[in-house]
Each structure stands twice: as C-alpha cells, then as structure tokens.
Amino acid sequence: MVLELAKPRPIWYIMFSTHHTDIGLLYMITSLAFLFMGGALAIAIRMELFYPGVQFIADSMTFNRMFTIHGTTMIFLFILPFASGVGNYFVPIIVRYKDMAYPKLNAIAFWMIPPAGALVWLSFADFGWYAQPPYSLISSPAPAADMWIFGLKILGVSSILGAINFIVTILKCKHPDLPLSKMPLLGWSFLSSSIIMIVAMPTFAAALLMLLMDRMGVTGFFNPAMGGDPIAYAHLFWFTFHPEVYVLVIPAIGMMYEIIPRFSRKPIFSQGSGMFAFIMLALVSFASWGHHMFATGMSFTEKTVFMIGTLAAVPASAMHVFNFLATMWGGRIKFATPMMWATGGIALFFAAGAGGVVNTAMPLDFITHDSYWVVGHFHLFVFGTIAFGSIGFLYYMFPYITGRMYHEKLGQVHFILSFVGAVMVFFTQHILGLFGMPRRVFDYPPIPEWIAMNQLAGVGAFLILAGSVIFLGNLIYSSGKGKDADMDDPFGLGGKYYYPYQAKTPHH
Amino acid sequence: MLSILVILPSVQYVFAAEEPGEYLDRRVEIWNLFFRMMTVAFVVGAVVSGTLIWLIWRFRESHPKAKPTSYEEKGVW
Numbered sequence: 183m184v185l186e187l188a189k190p191r192p193i194w195y196i197m198f199s200t201h202h203t204d205i206g207l208l209y210m211i212t213s214l215a216f217l218f219m220g221g222a223l224a225i226a227i228r229m230e231l232f233y234p235g236v237q238f239i240a241d242s243m244t245f246n247r248m249f250t251i252h253g254t255t256m257i258f259l260f261i262l263p264f265a266s267g268v269g270n271y272f273v274p275i276i277v278r279y280k281d282m283a284y285p286k287l288n289a290i291a292f293w294m295i296p297p298a299g300a301l302v303w304l305s306f307a308d309f310g311w312y313a314q315p316p317y318s319l320i321s322s323p324a325p326a327a328d329m330w331i332f333g334l335k336i337l338g339v340s341s342i343l344g345a346i347n348f349i350v351t352i353l354k355c356k357h358p359d360l361p362l363s364k365m366p367l368l369g370w371s372f373l374s375s376s377i378i379m380i381v382a383m384p385t386f387a388a389a390l391l392m393l394l395m396d397r398m399g400v401t402g403f404f405n406p407a408m409g410g411d412p413i414a415y416a417h418l419f420w421f422t423f424h425p426e427v428y429v430l431v432i433p434a435i436g437m438m439y440e441i442i443p444r445f446s447r448k449p450i451f452s453q454g455s456g457m458f459a460f461i462m463l464a465l466v467s468f469a470s471w472g473h474h475m476f477a478t479g480m481s482f483t484e485k486t487v488f489m490i491g492t493l494a495a496v497p498a499s500a501m502h503v504f505n506f507l508a509t510m511w512g513g514r515i516k517f518a519t520p521m522m523w524a525t526g527g528i529a530l531f532f533a534a535g536a537g538g539v540v541n542t543a544m545p546l547d548f549i550t551h552d553s554y555w556v557v558g559h560f561h562l563f564v565f566g567t568i569a570f571g572s573i574g575f576l577y578y579m580f581p582y583i584t585g586r587m588y589h590e591k592l593g594q595v596h597f598i599l600s601f602v603g604a605v606m607v608f609f610t611q612h613i614l615g616l617f618g619m620p621r622r623v624f625d626y627p628p629i630p631e632w633i634a635m636n637q638l639a640g641v642g643a644f645l646i647l648a649g650s651v652i653f654l655g656n657l658i659y660s661s662g663k664g665k666d667a668d669m670d671d672p673f674g675l676g677g678k679y680y681y682p683y684q685a686k687t688p689h690h
Numbered sequence: 691m692l693s694i695l696v697i698l699p700s701v702q703y704v705f706a707a708e709e710p711g712e713y714l715d716r717r718v719e720i721w722n723l724f725f726r727m728m729t730v731a732f733v734v735g736a737v738v739s740g741t742l743i744w745l746i747w748r749f750r751e752s753h754p755k756a757k758p759t760s761y762e763e764k765g766v767w
Contacts, residue, residue: 443767446759449767510745510749512759514757517750529742532735532739
C-alpha cells in the first residue's frame, strides 16, 4: 500500500520517489488524466457527427486535429502508461523483488511522459495518429507536425526504457524459488509485451527520424517528389504498430488473469496454456502487419501470407478466452465491479476478434477498408477489451492503493453504462462501415441510415461519458471518504493472496 | 486451429496462381474460403457467447445451487 490517504505523505515524496509503487501511481494518475482529455475529444467528434453538416467544429482541419490527438492520446498517453503503472506495482511483487531492476531509469521513463504529452497536445497535429506521408511531408503545417514527431520520439524512448526494465526485473531479479513456469500470468503478460516492444518500437523510431528529415527537406525517403516511397513508411509503421496492438492488449489480458480466478474463487484453469498463448501472440504479432495494407497494391501471394499470419493469432487468442471460461466454470463467482469489467471485456474481446477475422480476410477487407467498420473494430479492441480490463483492474487495485473501498453500486453503474455505450457506439460503427460511410470525415451526406446510426453512436458515446463522470466522482470521493478496506481481503472473497506482501516493501 | 484447418486446403490455389488465366479462379477460391470461415466464426461465436452467458448465470454466487469451491475450503487459490 503506497498512498494511504489517512497517513498522507507530501506530494514531492511521491513525485521524486524511485520506488516502484510510487512510480506506478504516477503512471496511473497521469494516464487517467489523459484518458479524460482524450475522451473529451471523442465526445466532441461524436457531437459533430450527430447531424450531417457543420455543427460546432470550425472546419475539417480542426476536425482532423481532434481525431489525431484523440488517437495519439488514447494509445500513447493512456493505454501504454496505464499498463506500465500496473506493471510497476505488480511485477516486483510478483517476482518477489524489492523494486524494479533499475529504479532511477524507471523514474526517468515516467518523467518523459508529461513533456511528451505536452508536445503532442500543444502541437494539435492534423495528420492522423500514423502521420501518413506524403500528407505529413508536404501539407501538414509546421511546427505542429514536428512537435508531434518529437513527442512520439520521447514516448517511444520511454516505452523502450520501461520494457527493458520489465524484462530485466523478471528475468534477472526474480526470486530463485520462483520458476518462470509458476510466475503469475500477469507477470508473463508484461514479459511478452515488453519483448514485443523491444523488437517492434525501434523500427518506428527510425521511421519517425526519417519522416522528420524528409520534412526538413534533407532526405526524401517517403517523398515521391524526391523519388521516395510513402508505402515504405506504411510498412515501417505497421511493422511496429501491429505488434503494438498486442503490446496494448496483452497486459489487459494479464489483468483479467488476476481478476477472474480471484473472483471465481478458483485457480486459473491452465497456467501452461496461458503462457503458451502469450508466447504465441508475441511471435505471430510480427507476421501480420501487411493486413493493414491490402489496398496498397500488394501481390496476391503477399496478401495471402499476411492473411494467414494474422489468422495465426486466432488460436492463441481463443486459448485465453477458453482459459477464462474454464476458470469460471464450477466457480462461485462474485460479480463485484472488477469481475463485471473483466467479464464484459472477455465478451467484447471475442466480438472484436471475430471482426478482426473478417478484416483480415482479404476479399472483405476491400469492402471494409477505410470505412467506419475499421473504426468500430479498432475501438472494440482498445475500449471494449483493453480499457475494460484496465478499468476493472483499477477498481481491483483501488483498495490496495488507497486503503479505502470505492462505492460498489456506482462502480457497477459505471460498468453498465460503459458496456451498453460501447455496444451502441462500436457495433453500430461496424454496420455504418458496411453501409459505406468512410472514416475520418468531417461531414456526410444526409443519408437516413447514416444519420440514424451516427445518432445511435452519439447516444452510446454520451452513455460512456455519463459512466466516466460517475467513475471520476467515485475515484475522488472514495479516495478520501470511502470505507476503510480490509487489506487482507478487501472484496470478501476469502483465501490468501500475495498482494498484502507489498505493504512490507520498504520505501527508499 | 479451426481457422487454420479451413485455410490449409486453399493454400495450394494461392501458390499455383502464378500463371495467367487463373485470376478469376483465385478470387472465387478466396471468396469461398471467406464464406467457409464466416460459417465457422459464427458457429464458434454463438457457442462461446452462449457459454459465457450461461456461466455468468449458473456460477454466480447468488445462484440457488451455488456451493463453495474445493479451493475455498483450503483457503488458497
């Protein structure tokens, strides 16, 4: 327990601490702040699209800026830092070590995020979260684009430092009595996602550097006017960012592996299949980047290879889902707030995966490509699976962090609003895509079906907003005035678990 | 695994498709593959979703037939 609000420490004790739980707390508070900031942009986007025509956003350029910063914020400033926060809390506890392997490096990795976030937000760049050339080279105004590139460079370095720290902590600082095969699957999720990060991220770092030099006119790697190839950027980008999808989702699955057995009052059904599935996902994540680029003129054989490479992730993902279901089978499940979020996350993970199978089937990919289907699919993953796992885990950690319990009923209302909202927004966007609506549009023709579905999605977004307001209020109120938690068993589940061990970890 | 099993028989068409004149056949094969995959996906999806809903209903702690798991007696899981 690090932030016992009944016995507060000065804020700078936490800010300048190198202790893993303090840094974990900083990561999580920062990521939640960015979640609400990015969420505000999402609501603005949905409000603009509620009716055809111009509503309140001045022009299409401003709209482009909003979805660019929304996407960048949610991926780089919410999901990744939140996972790092959870990892900072739990990885040393899981491997039974006093701290992360490199505590100062850990603090440096965190403190890179606020300035990088400031660069991204102050830039308000307009070229989408993947800065696709040639637009990002020839049309995107400076210095916004350059600030965004620098922000992403810093975030990339931070992610790599964090990944190195996780890998070394797990492999070199693990207690000798704890074999890797017995390490909890949350630890395995951080090990596998960190390995993916180390392999994938340098490619994007190089691509960003090349993009920056192209923008300065020094080189022409991606500039057709100078003999460059924009498709090369797409390859470099997706070589990093398809594996990155797994970097985002694997920790969320690891969090579900903590919650589901705990609340089912049973051990996980198969530790071995969970480990195997994480390793498989790490491997096949590098075999599928081309499916984002089926429409770029690839040969039929290339497309088939990438289609099969993508489908290779299906068995591993299915192993996780079956592991969850088998764990719940025969249990006595307490549907407290964290378990509701985890269960909802499984359902939406499965739905998102089914949509992914459709995306990767190249004939249908040409129908869904660049349509709202893709928006719905991607968000079903990042919100329906990753955010659901993360928010559920935040509720789970809340008593361990604050020493107090959150308001259970409000947590459940938050879940119900978010689940219904997610279905209304993202399932509808799939259908909207099949009806032909392109993504990234500021305005659309008054086709009755498009209007109806955009309004349905808008109402769903407002439900999520209502849930988020309740969530924020619950967190703030319960942190200060919630009931004292029973630190040995805050959820009244019985049994013993390893978390109270952290209370014995001394600060330094 | 089911997806892989469905795909494997179709791979030969892909790699045999370097000669001219087979363009339409490849498209037919891939659409055929797609519809078979969708059939599998919808069947598996219905089974898994149904199982999840049933598990939530049957194994909730408030269910009349709910009983402590064997691990609860030991106190460790």
